[in-house]
Amino acid sequence: MAFMPVALLCSLTILSFSSLSSSLSWNYYYKSCPQVESIVAQVVHDATSRDKTVPAALLRMHFHDCFIRGCDGSVLLESKGGKKAEKDGPPNRSLHAFYVIESAKRAVEAVCPGIVSCADILAFAARDSVVLSGGPRWDVPKGRKDGRTSRAIETTQLPSPAFNISQLQKSFSLRGLSMEDLVALSGGHTLGFSHCSSYQNRIHNFNSTHDVDPTLRRSFASSLKNICPVKNKAKNAGTTMDPSSTTFDNTYYKLILQRKTLFSSDQALLTTPKTKSLVYKFATSKKAFHTAFAKSMIKMSSINGGQEVRKDCRFVN
Ligand code: HEM
Incomplete structure (x- = not known):
């Protein structure tokens, strides 16, 4: 040891x-x-x-x-x-x-x-x-x-929003979760909001040859740049993950196919044949997404830990 x-x-x-x-x-x-x-x-x-x-x-x-x-x-x-x-x-x-x-x-x-x-x-x-x-x-x-x-x-x-597919796979498999769980659970990004800081790397100085991540749709990247200029002063600036960000639908997977999701970790789901075919499946069937999401949530929420029943959630007994 x-x-x-x-x-x-x-x-x-x-x-x-x-x-x-x-x-x-x-x-x-x-x-x-x-x-x-x-x-x-x-x-x-x-x-x-x-x-x-x-x-x-x-x-x-x-x-x-x-x-x-x-x-x-x-x-x-x-x-x-x-x-x-x-x-x-x-x-x-x-x-x-x-x-x-x-x-x-x-x-x-x-x-x-x-x-x-x-x-x-x-x-x-x-x-x-x-x-x-x-x-x-x-x-x-x-x-x-x-x-x-x-x-x-x-x-x-x-997991970081800048992760590629092998980093995501490793992070999930360490917790007993499969590639199917990864694709289904990432669908949680059908809800909510992200701050500029979480995707800033994709729209400014992405790498030595590209200012903007070339996997992002150009028009979408421009709109993100407007919301998040280089010297972004507004701490709370950002955008919803999905235009229907309060509805648990399958728009997220459609956006991946249109190259209009915020994180590299979302776009990475298109980079292996297995995860890509699941993205297509969930983009075409909300029902298939919902069924897979529920199954994977049960798995994720069963990851073990803990010793007591706290009296107040903010403090140990
Ligand atoms: C696959 C790896 C994942 C990465 C790298 C990731 C990363 C992120 C990041 C960077 C944000 C934005 C934070 C901010 O700027 O405010 C976010 C938001 C969010 N994520 Fe994930 N996430 C992942 C998986 C998941 C999973 C498995 C779920 C749930 C099943 C989930 C649900 C959400 C939700 C609902 C929001 C919006 C939160 C809000 O509006 O308050 N994410 N995620």
């Missing part, structure tokens, strides 16, 4: 957090908190009716939770003193709507104190967000535990 190369050690660390859980079950709260899912659904519904950006935020929050230390609510913990938590890691600074999970937790605690983990509440809220946006419904496996560790530095393990 002492002589193990750092890269191998990191891979093993992720692997050990990512074994698919057999400890989850469909009826975990059947006796102890039968109302939990309807309570969470109501809170997410009410928050969404006040703010249409909530569903995208909760879906991405669950993905970022599951990819670091498994789905253990570690993304919900606050930094303490000099110890920065995942929440304050660079890719997570644009996460928002944490208050929705906190208020769902308070509502659940009022009825079933000490029973339901924050990680489960986030998994329910992500599913409810998709349903509210017109996407598929699935049964969420239950019984996750909340973790006691959250480190900002570990957010470097999240």
Whole structure:
């Protein structure tokens, strides 16, 4: 162990957090908190009716939770003193709507104190967000535990929007997820918004021969350049992922085929025959996309982690 190369050690660390859980079950709260899912659904519904950006935020929050230390609510913990938590890691600074999970937790605690983990509440809220946006419904496996560790530095393990297909494949397979899961889950980009900083590299000084990524459609690149000029001062500037950014449809895959998606990681799905054929399949059938998305969400949301049921999602017990 002492002589193990750092890269191998990191891979093993992720692997050990990512074994698919057999400890989850469909009826975990059947006796102890039968109302939990309807309570969470109501809170997410009410928050969404006040703010249409909530569903995208909760879906991405669950993905970022599951990819670091498994789905253990570690993304919900606050930094303490000099110890920065995942929440304050660079890719997570644009996460928002944490208050929705906190208020769902308070509502659940009022009825079933000490029973339901924050990680489960986030998994329910992500599913409810998709349903509210017109996407598929699935049964969420239950019984996750909340973790006691959250480190900002570990957010470097999240996939970057500049990743190519082999980097994406590696990131997903370390967590037990396949290429089909990668293509289906990337469809989460049918919802929400991105800041200029996440795709700036593709539209200015892309490489030594191209100012703009040549895989981007020219007219689309020009419109992105207008929104995100080189010296972009507006911190919140950016654009929706998809013109129908509050609807869980299959437009995202159509946009990939038109070379009009924001990230290299989206466009990369066209660079292997297997992922390309799935993009075509989902672009032509919303039903096929919805079915695959639900299946892959169950897989992703079953990545193991956690030890306790937190009382307050922001702090360990
Ligand atoms: C495949 C690797 C992925 C990469 C590299 C990636 C990267 C990103 C980036 C850079 C943003 C924009 C952040 C910002 O500038 O504000 C974003 C937004 C988003 N991502 Fe991903 N993502 C990936 C996979 C996923 C998955 C698996 C899901 C969910 C199943 C997802 C759901 C979302 C959503 C809903 C948003 C919009 C968030 C909002 O509007 O608040 N992403 N993603």
